[in-house]
Amino acid sequence: MAFTTTKTIASFGGKLFKLTHQSTSTGTPMAVNLYLPPTALHPTNPRKVPLLIYLSGLTCTPDNCSEKGFLQHRASALGLAILYPDTSPRHTSATTLPGEDDAYDFGSGAGFYLDAIQPPWAGEAGGGGGGYRMESYVTRELPSLLFSSSNECEYSRYLAGPDSVSITGHSMGGHGALTLYLRHPGLYRSVSAFAPIANPSRCPWGRKAFEGYLGAEGEGKEDGEDGWKRHDATELVRGWKKGEDLKALVDVGTGDDFYKQGQLLPENFERAAKETGVEGLTVRYQEGYDHSYYFMASFADEHVEHAAKHLGLL
């Protein structure tokens, strides 16, 4: 089987499956949670459901948002599956990389949803180390496993398929959602983000991560595939077609300390979209909300509805 199911938890009328599998992208075991709504699991009249991928923020595992984000509440009612991937490889003590567990904002729990090219994070041929390839993991490996037409994945039969997927995320996961959406046109039906790191090239979190995973800024490769600009939502949105609907919803709390410290920079993203003539971007500044799951949970229903609308459920 593609996945080992370690736990099945009843939630909002559906079921949350805690899964593990050996990832070829990262070369490590990976944990991922999958929520299936009651419509998918109906004993006599099941319906194949679209999927919303939720990318978590720094330090989080698949469990945090499954417990505290409340996406399941509205997803249950609308008939939407949710996939919660992990935020990085998690090496065992025997194969831990130097510095991997030293900081909350780099290494484990902080994969930034890109494929690292710098040693040791890029990994070795044969999976001997590294494996910080979270972009390949999220955009290719997980869908190929989940939507496998063979019987390899027992959950495939509940899902509508690769054409019925949207993406969302929080903080570093908001960066992930926006960049993977913009880098892979057509892969997702819509995007949303809670307090995303929207211009990582220009904020401390992003600069530290990009330098570590991609190498120093500049060096004449900014426009190459692995340049910083190719992993920065504010730069990527400039490549979006003028007048084309971005189908994007972004919420940011005005009481968010990381917003106030300039880690998120949603205004830069908004401005770049506006200058490019992009349509269909809604950025809302929510009065007094912080960066926590209290914030995320408060707007979870609406982000699920945003995805559901573009997935044909509303």
Place this chain on the structure above:
Amino acid sequence: MAFTTTKTIASFGGKLFKLTHQSTSTGTPMAVNLYLPPTALHPTNPRKVPLLIYLSGLTCTPDNCSEKGFLQHRASALGLAILYPDTSPRHTSATTLPGEDDAYDFGSGAGFYLDAIQPPWAGEAGGGGGGYRMESYVTRELPSLLFSSSNECEYSRYLAGPDSVSITGHSMGGHGALTLYLRHPGLYRSVSAFAPIANPSRCPWGRKAFEGYLGAEGEGKEDGEDGWKRHDATELVRGWKKGEDLKALVDVGTGDDFYKQGQLLPENFERAAKETGVEGLTVRYQEGYDHSYYFMASFADEHVEHAAKHLGLL
């Protein structure tokens, strides 16, 4: 001021206030969370709102359910405040009682919502120790502070008052909700419980707690105020008037390991109510649900609605 506000968190359109205060019931500082819905905080047209008290289960602090219970979601829409008391005194290291922190199911985090009479849990005159008086704390001290007509409590003006209160709780807190409701007729408008310890005299958790806080079973005092029967919902409901509406909703998950182990015994409570001719008790066995906040959150909307109905909001 009655309370010190240590943090204010925006949540579902309202605000969650993290409070601390020096309790006369326990002789210790106590933490408590208060959620106010947007109707109460409306800048020009505020409305005084009724209150739902939520009692937490073993090991929990006021924060667990505030983050994971999802009560705020529906309370926000219906205009209901929620109070999250702690589960026991929390002594500082200088005044910790012998054995207080040794077990998850006795001592700190496990006050069982009764007033202990056994040393050292009963405390000393002058507050020199003990202070496991969570019944007095929840039923008398907290309301007297919250509904103070003086200006002592800055939150009084948002609340409808002591006649507009309902109670709910989870596990040990479900025991607390049921017993405080049954012991204090008229104090609460309705009661509900998630996976309550419904017959503590007959289960390991309850017997350990009662023996420690109240003394050994028997000794000729079962019918006295401090006897076990006076703190056991299944015994207390036998004193309810035949035909009178209990206004009680109880949910239990059929996949709950503690239910299966006989820690909850909701059937005993149901049977006692039926034998007594009590009306208005709904006990629902929810297929496959466990004991966790995943379970609680899944039915939080409905428990808030149950309280709201009896508080005149629906």
